[in-house]
Amino acid sequence: MTDTAVESGVLTRTLTVSVNGTGRSAEVENRLLLVHFLRETLGLTGTHVGCDTTSCGACTVLLDGVPVKSCTVLAVGVEGREITTVEGLAGAGGLSPVQEGFHQEHGLQCGFCTPGMMLASTALLAENPDPSEEEIRWALSGNICRCTGYQNIVKAVQYAAAKMKEEH
Amino acid sequence: MYPATFEYHAPASVEEAISLLERYGDEAKLLAGGQSLIPLMKLRFASPRALVDVNRIEGLDSIGEDDGHLAIGALVRHKDCERSEALRGRYGVLGDAAPQISDPIVRNLGTVAGSLAHADPQGDWGSALLAAGAHVEAVGPGGTRTIELDELFQGPFTTCLEPTEVVTSVRVPDPGPRAGGTYLKLERKVGDFATVGVAVHVSLDNGTVRRAGIALTAVGPRNLRARTAEEALAGATLDDDTIREAAELAAEAAQPRSDHRGSADYKRNVVRVFTERGLRKAAETAQAA
Ligand SMILES: Cc1cc2nc3c(=O)[nH]c(=O)nc-3n(C[C@H](O)[C@H](O)[C@H](O)COP(=O)(O)OP(=O)(O)OC[C@H]3O[C@@H](n4cnc5c(N)ncnc54)[C@H](O)[C@@H]3O)c2cc1C
Numbered sequence: 241m242t243d244t245a246v247e248s249g250v251l252t253r254t255l256t257v258s259v260n261g262t263g264r265s266a267e268v269e270n271r272l273l274l275v276h277f278l279r280e281t282l283g284l285t286g287t288h289v290g291c292d293t294t295s296c297g298a299c300t301v302l303l304d305g306v307p308v309k310s311c312t313v314l315a316v317g318v319e320g321r322e323i324t325t326v327e328g329l330a331g332a333g334g335l336s337p338v339q340e341g342f343h344q345e346h347g348l349q350c351g352f353c354t355p356g357m358m359l360a361s362t363a364l365l366a367e368n369p370d371p372s373e374e375e376i377r378w379a380l381s382g383n384i385c386r387c388t389g390y391q392n393i394v395k396a397v398q399y400a401a402a403k404m405k406e407e408h
Numbered sequence: 409m410y411p412a413t414f415e416y417h418a419p420a421s422v423e424e425a426i427s428l429l430e431r432y433g434d435e436a437k438l439l440a441g442g443q444s445l446i447p448l449m450k451l452r453f454a455s456p457r458a459l460v461d462v463n464r465i466e467g468l469d470s471i472g473e474d475d476g477h478l479a480i481g482a483l484v485r486h487k488d489c490e491r492s493e494a495l496r497g498r499y500g501v502l503g504d505a506a507p508q509i510s511d512p513i514v515r516n517l518g519t520v521a522g523s524l525a526h527a528d529p530q531g532d533w534g535s536a537l538l539a540a541g542a543h544v545e546a547v548g549p550g551g552t553r554t555i556e557l558d559e560l561f562q563g564p565f566t567t568c569l570e571p572t573e574v575v576t577s578v579r580v581p582d583p584g585p586r587a588g589g590t591y592l593k594l595e596r597k598v599g600d601f602a603t604v605g606v607a608v609h610v611s612l613d614n615g616t617v618r619r620a621g622i623a624l625t626a627v628g629p630r631n632l633r634a635r636t637a638e639e640a641l642a643g644a645t646l647d648d649d650t651i652r653e654a655a656e657l658a659a660e661a662a663q664p665r666s667d668h669r670g671s672a673d674y675k676r677n678v679v680r681v682f683t684e685r686g687l688r689k690a691a692e693t694a695q696a697a
């Protein structure tokens with residue numbers, strides 16, 4: 241894959257990515273951040289902007305399954321890759337185990353941090369289906385919540401882990 | 409916050425990256441994990457005319473033994489180091505540093521090489537790798553050169569890299585079978601930079617210290633080597649008196665400043681305590697090997 245298409249002075253690109261399993265393509269500015277591509281270009285406003293300085297994790301999405309802060313990723317940098325946002329968590333059978341856990345265990349109050357929390361939790365459980373409380377807290381330590389005190393977020397992830405075990 | 413406009417290239421090889429850098433003179437920047445550069449561009453502290461994104465270059469993402477060294481490719485992420493078995497035990501100074509950098513999500517993207525090239529005096533890799541005696545391999549239009557970290561770091565956010573050079577790997581010399589180390593970091597909360605960090609890496613030969621590396625984070629204009637402490641340890645046995653003396657020397661080598669994270673005196677004291685603790689742990693690992 242050589243990169244000869246871009247000439248000096250060109251400030252935009254055609255970007256093709258898979259978002260929640262659907263191929264999406266758009267002409268974007270090179271400087272467009274992934275979070276704005278999702279929210280503004282695609283209208284997927286479930287991904288939030290909190291601090292805009294790489295600190296809070298509200299903008300967390302999965303890039304090929306790995307949590308990243310989409311306020312600190314260039315949209316053009318994810319060409320050809322797979323993005324999962326909160327809109328992609330629920331399946332045909334309804335809420336995902338993590339979503340159900342946040343619902344059942346009151347893992348949210350205002351909900352601002354919740355999409356990022358759920359994506360980071362989803363990635364944790366994909367890698368470690370039976371995490372200890374400490375492992376959950378560690379995995380979510382890049383996501384800040386102003387409301388809950390985290391207690392119920394931990395319980396939500398434990399609920400999801402138990403639910404996933406049951407389903408297998 | 410939006411970065412200023414820029415041209416964007418995603419070359420498939422190091423050669424292609426270098427020729428792009430040459431084309432822009434000093435107006436282009438390499439983009440690796442983006443976890444330092446993108447925030448700077450959003451704040452408009454950096455507004456390069458072009459970005460050369462190295463993430464599509466293959467073969468730069470592995471950690472492995474190579475010719476008497478542990479080679480860490482330029483696209484190895486902090487998270488890869490946190491998970492790597494190779495960075496435990498003898499290379500414990502690196503394995504212990506990795507999970508203390510930033511937060512788990514930033515660690516998924518940030519790279520070791522990008523941290524070194526960024527040369528933040530508060531960066532953790534700079535100290536861990538200085539203590540381990542590492543160098544980088546940088547490829548430019550004229551070929552490859554080896555740069556010792558002590559030479560790489562010129563000052564705050566300043567390295568001796570040419571604008572047309574790409575770091576391709578970070579190389580840590582094999583410390584031999586009886587070695588150990590650790591990285592101790594005081595931070596106010598997850599994701600914060602160090603108030604103080606101390607890296608310790610020791611290799612033993614017949615019970616005495618063959619080489620000791622001690623480096624300090626956030627207590628100077630760059631990651632500092634505590635040379636006098638290292639020299640005092642060379643050839644010595646790691647007994648209580650030697651360890652305490654080295655810890656005093658490391659504290660003297662620190663150049664802390666008072667700020668919102670703590671007073672200069674406090675930070676100097678933390679350097680002393682961390683050096684002592686670090687040396688005890690390093691000795692334990694090395695002697696058990
Ligand atoms: C919230 C937050 C907290 C953080 N906390 C810490 C912390 O506690 N400790 C810590 O050490 N770091 C911390 N960081 C910084 C983080 O570790 C970065 O990942 C790292 O400093 C830069 O690596 P990068 O791959 O993201 O580089 P980039 O941001 O892509 O690049 C940084 C610089 O290096 C240059 N560069 C990148 N790759 C190369 C290469 N191969 N050759 C030559 N030049 C290159 C770029 O041109 C740029 O100038 C934090 C960052 C954030 C956002």
Ligand code: FES
Nearest residue numbers: 290291292297311
């Ligand atoms: S909005 Fe991206 S980390 Fe806060």
Ligand code: FES
Nearest residue numbers: 349351385386387
């Ligand atoms: S629920 Fe309000 S910030 Fe977490």
